[in-house]
Amino acid sequence: MRHxxxxxxxxxxxxxxDILLEAYRAxxxxxxxxxxxxxxxxxxxxxxxxxxAGIPIAVKDNILVRGEPCTAGSRILDGYTATYxxxxxxxxxxxxxxxFGKTNMDEFAMGSSTENSAFGVVKNPLxxxxxxxxxxxxxxxxxxxGLCVAALGTDTGGSIRQPAAFCGIVGLKPxxxxxxxxxxxxxxxxxxxxxxxTKTVEDAARMLEVIAGHDPYDATTxxxxxPAYAAKLSQGVSxxxxxxxxxxxxxxxxxxxxxxxxxxxxxxxxxxxEIVDVSxxxxxxxxxxxxxxxxxxxxxxxxxxxxxxxxxxDTNAETVLEAYERARSGGFGAEPKxxxxxxxxxxxxxxxxxxxxxAQRVRALIAQDYARAFEKVDxxxxxTTPTTAFHIGEKSDDPLAMYLSDIYTVPANLAGLPALxxxxxxxxESGMPVGVHITSKAFDEETMLRIGYALERxx
Amino acid sequence: MADHIDIDHVARLARLSLAPGERxxxxxxxxxILAYIDxxxxxPTEGVEPLLQTTGLRNxxxxxxxxxxxxxxxxxxxxxxxxxFVRVHxxxxxxx
Numbered sequence: 154m155r156h157x158x159x160x161x162x163x164x165x166x167x168x169x170x171d172i173l174l175e176a177y178r179a180x181x182x183x184x185x186x187x188x189x190x191x192x193x194x195x196x197x198x199x200x201x202x203x204x205x206a207g208i209p210i211a212v213k214d215n216i217l218v219r220g221e222p223c224t225a226g227s228r229i230l231d232g233y234t235a236t237y238x239x240x241x242x243x244x245x246x247x248x249x250x251x252x253f254g255k256t257n258m259d260e261f262a263m264g265s266s267t268e269n270s271a272f273g274v275v276k277n278p279l280x281x282x283x284x285x286x287x288x289x290x291x292x293x294x295x296x297x298x299g300l301c302v303a304a305l306g307t308d309t310g311g312s313i314r315q316p317a318a319f320c321g322i323v324g325l326k327p328x329x330x331x332x333x334x335x336x337x338x339x340x341x342x343x344x345x346x347x348x349x350x351t352k353t354v355e356d357a358a359r360m361l362e363v364i365a366g367h368d369p370y371d372a373t374t375x376x377x378x379x380p381a382y383a384a385k386l387s388q389g390v391s392x393x394x395x396x397x398x399x400x401x402x403x404x405x406x407x408x409x410x411x412x413x414x415x416x417x418x419x420x421x422x423x424x425x426x427e428i429v430d431v432s433x434x435x436x437x438x439x440x441x442x443x444x445x446x447x448x449x450x451x452x453x454x455x456x457x458x459x460x461x462x463x464x465x466x467d468t469n470a471e472t473v474l475e476a477y478e479r480a481r482s483g484g485f486g487a488e489p490k491x492x493x494x495x496x497x498x499x500x501x502x503x504x505x506x507x508x509x510x511x512a513q514r515v516r517a518l519i520a521q522d523y524a525r526a527f528e529k530v531d532x533x534x535x536x537t538t539p540t541t542a543f544h545i546g547e548k549s550d551d552p553l554a555m556y557l558s559d560i561y562t563v564p565a566n567l568a569g570l571p572a573l574x575x576x577x578x579x580x581x582e583s584g585m586p587v588g589v590h591i592t593s594k595a596f597d598e599e600t601m602l603r604i605g606y607a608l609e610r611x612x
Numbered sequence: 613m614a615d616h617i618d619i620d621h622v623a624r625l626a627r628l629s630l631a632p633g634e635r636x637x638x639x640x641x642x643x644x645i646l647a648y649i650d651x652x653x654x655x656p657t658e659g660v661e662p663l664l665q666t667t668g669l670r671n672x673x674x675x676x677x678x679x680x681x682x683x684x685x686x687x688x689x690x691x692x693x694x695x696x697f698v699r700v701h702x703x704x705x706x707x708x
Binding site for chain 1: 644652
């Protein structure tokens with residue numbers, strides 16, 4: 154199914170509901186090869202009307218859909234059924250979309266390859282020996298393989314954009330506060346955002362129009378109007394100022410990614426954009442900041458998984474303390490345990506100032522770098538990832554090497570800025586897709602999408 | 613900053629009990645990550661306010677109340693429950 158939102162809508166209006174049933178049958182029969190879905194239940198909207206009428210949209214398995222299983226890729230939630238809908242699900246259903254299965258993911262969204270799922274590795278549909286990226290690897294694989302028209306993911310340090318880049322699709326992380334997190338299983342609460350994974354920039358814009366907006370159930374959502382993102386896509390990039398960060402092109406960036414990204418920058422120049430050098434001197438520290446702030450938030454958020462109210466529990470325990478330890482030790486995989494330990498340590502008495510507060514001060518410096526850069530430019534363009542999709546097993550024994558996959562995506566989460574990954578051809582060595590990363594000012598998703606739309610047409 | 617975690621103490625705080633092999637791998641990984649994080653110590657941050665959030669919102673209050681999820685669904689989600697109660701394990705052991 155190579156459909157975009159508009160071609161699926163056309164097909165639906167011509168051929169009727171059979172096309173949706175056929176899509177569902179095809180998804181159920183073929184998703185097993187990729188291991189992209191953890192459950193395949195569908196939820197129909199009350200009326201097949203609205204901007205997404207009848208569009209099959211897959212949902213990452215850390216977003217609650219009432220009556221459907223929700224595991225977040227973890228054994229500790231095996232068998233759990235969601236008791237309410239996330240706000241984004243209410244919005245999708247209200248726009249006429251069909252919720253089309255729950256996608257596989259790194260456990261609690263912790264990972265960059267979807268090898269950390271308790272329910273098995275997801276494969277990249279473009280090369281089954283490679284990872285699809287992560288943590289929204291199931292959503293990215295499902296969209297790239299045409300098992301759904303679009304999907305929702307979550308992004309804490311790159312978990313929408315990095316798998317989008319690895320699978321050759323579009324991934325959008327909105328400004329922090331643009332989309333409600335109510336009903337998303339929290340990982341790093343000051344960093345998490347829900348966003349779309351789609352085949353085209355136009356689809357990402359149309360999905361964002363539906364899911365964005367203030368929500369009384371999420372006190373961190375900002376009350377400001379949601380623009381008609383799709384309407385202004387084709388305005389062109391002439392006169393826009395595109396920032397290029399020299400630090401992005403230093404050690405660690407593979408030659409094949411570098412070549413494609415330089416090609417993308419030239420394409421923007423050729424279309425009339427002004428290319429401006431900018432500096433983000435503290436950006437190289439982003440990953441170190443992230444691996445303090447995020448584990449601290451993880452250790453607090455994952456404290457609720459105690460085996461008492463839901464999820465995996467060891468009923469043979471004698472005392473409540475023993476029950477907690479058995480449920481958590483048996484339920485969590487290696488990566489959540491690693492991050493819980495790090496976060497608990499960094500927040501423990503005597504270390505809080507040295508780790509957490511120090512990291513939040515450096516985070517402020519990173520945000521100030523962006524503020525200064527955005528005085529000179531409208532967007533910043535660079536690589537989404539240092540390499541194209543790596544092989545399954547290549548980095549799974551070395552957490553730090555895995556973490557470096559997110560070096561270009563993490564800064565936008567720390568600063569709360571929106572960012573978009575758009576495919577721009579394939580690498581000359583690996584033959585795998587390269588993603589171009591576009592960051593814009595807070596709440597200026599419109600400009601970022603215009604740049605993405607122009608790049609999509611220049612490939 | 614320290615560069616070594618007292619893994620047993622921290623695991624206890626986090627309510628995790630670790631198997632021996634698991635414990636060593638975790639300690640090794642965490643030490644490597646802490647060594648990487650250590651680059652933050654040399655960054656001058658005097659007078660820099662920590663960035664704890666990015667939206668600038670303050671005190672987003674609302675009226676107390678609203679819809680409620682059917683309690684029955686929540687109770688039956690618990691691995692151990694009796695009718696309308698969640699069952700928990702013994703908190704205090706009887707003295708023998």
